[in-house]
Amino acid sequence: MLTIGYLAKMTGTKVQTIRYYEQVGLMPEPGRTDGGQRRYGDAELDRLSFIRHARQLGFSLDAIRELLDLSDHPARSCEEADAIARRQLKQVEQRMARLDLLRLELERMIEECSGGRAADCRVLEVLRDHSECLTDHESIGT
Amino acid sequence: MLTIGYLAKMTGTKVQTIRYYEQVGLMPEPGRTDGGQRRYGDAELDRLSFIRHARQLGFSLDAIRELLDLSDHPARSCEEADAIARRQLKQVEQRMARLDLLRLELERMIEECSGGRAADCRVLEVLRDHSECLTDHESIGT
DNA sequence: GCTTGAAGCTACAGCAGCTGTAGGTCGTAT
DNA sequence: ATACGACCTACAGCTGCTGTAGCTTCAAGC
Numbered sequence: 001m002l003t004i005g006y007l008a009k010m011t012g013t014k015v016q017t018i019r020y021y022e023q024v025g026l027m028p029e030p031g032r033t034d035g036g037q038r039r040y041g042d043a044e045l046d047r048l049s050f051i052r053h054a055r056q057l058g059f060s061l062d063a064i065r066e067l068l069d070l071s072d073h074p075a076r077s078c079e080e081a082d083a084i085a086r087r088q089l090k091q092v093e094q095r096m097a098r099l100d101l102l103r104l105e106l107e108r109m110i111e112e113c114s115g116g117r118a119a120d121c122r123v124l125e126v127l128r129d130h131s132e133c134l135t136d137h138e139s140i141g142t
Numbered sequence: 143m144l145t146i147g148y149l150a151k152m153t154g155t156k157v158q159t160i161r162y163y164e165q166v167g168l169m170p171e172p173g174r175t176d177g178g179q180r181r182y183g184d185a186e187l188d189r190l191s192f193i194r195h196a197r198q199l200g201f202s203l204d205a206i207r208e209l210l211d212l213s214d215h216p217a218r219s220c221e222e223a224d225a226i227a228r229r230q231l232k233q234v235e236q237r238m239a240r241l242d243l244l245r246l247e248l249e250r251m252i253e254e255c256s257g258g259r260a261a262d263c264r265v266l267e268v269l270r271d272h273s274e275c276l277t278d279h280e281s282i283g284t
Numbered sequence: 285g286c287t288t289g290a291a292g293c294t295a296c297a298g299c300a301g302c303t304g305t306a307g308g309t310c311g312t313a314t
Numbered sequence: 315a316t317a318c319g320a321c322c323t324a325c326a327g328c329t330g331c332t333g334t335a336g337c338t339t340c341a342a343g344c
Contacts, residue, residue: 004291004292005290005292015292016333033292033339035292035293037291037292037338037339038293053270060329061330070266071266078263084265085265086252088248089248092244093245096238096241099200099238100238102199102200103238105199110224110227113220113227120220124213127195127209157320157321158304159302162301162302177310178310178323179311
């Protein structure tokens with residue numbers, strides 16, 4: 001029987017985060033000792049590892065919920081998992097494309113910085129004058 | 143005299159967001175009509191454009207506060223603005239490097255997907271088995 | 285059996301950076 | 315005078331945790 005602290009240590013998760021996952025339904029309600037402390041089995045450790053790995057790959061908790069659901073029903077088609085992963089990949093690619101634009105503009109800004117007074121600073125000037133910029137009106141996706 | 147709605151439209155910002163910026167001290171408290179509605183001048187429109195552009199470049203509100211402060215004091219050195227921009231650039235580069243790792247792993251996962259039953263799904267399997275993965279234990283920086 | 289200290293418990297507030305809602309008021313065109 | 319869109323305040327909610335306060339439980343050592 002594993003304590004919450006052991007699961008935390010094994011997966012690099014904070015204890016509170018595990019309780020949070022339970023609260024939002026990603027982790028099951030585990031058994032308890034007479035004193036009310038959570039005790040887990042190996043299945044829960046695996047499940048938590050799965051969740052953490054997926055989080056590291058940038059999957060949202062909702063996406064992970066779907067993936068866990070698929071994982072719990074091995075007879076079902078793999079297509080859905082594939083679709084979720086492809087969606088995630090597309091998002092990653094979009095973020096990278098946006099970041100690349102930002103990188104270019106930041107580099108341009110910095111390169112042109114005269115190092116003089118703020119009045120002549122290209123960094124500030126570029127920010128002030130939107131017209132010479134590459135980016136559109138969308139907010140940056142994190 | 144410009145209404146809050148006009149500023150919103152001109153800068154692609156939600157009205158509530160402008161009020162939020164005022165609340166957190168990025169935008170000044172503007173004058174009001176007798177009825178209590180906000181009225182702005184051109185300076186505020188410029189300031190808001192500056193903020194939005196910086197947000198699009200991924201600057202945090204705190205960084206923008208610093209940049210605005212520099213912009214308000216044109217006689218000061220440009221070095222600080224340059225440092226802030228360089229910091230931002232470094233963050234962007236780090237995010238891109240991480241995203242690139244994620245992209246590779248996602249591509250690998252998807253490529254190996256058999257298209258069969260979930261039981262054989264590589265996507266799920268890779269998530270289950272952390273040992274074959276490229277990423278470390280840090281959480282993905284957004 | 286008793287003590288101690290680490291680890292666990294609940295409940296709740298807070299982070300960034302907004303966004304949405306409810307329930308009301310203002311401004312202006314007709 | 316009225317209608318209606320734009321505005322107002324106040325507050326809750328989003329994602330995904332993280333931190334705190336104040337308490338209880340567990341396990342090891344004596």
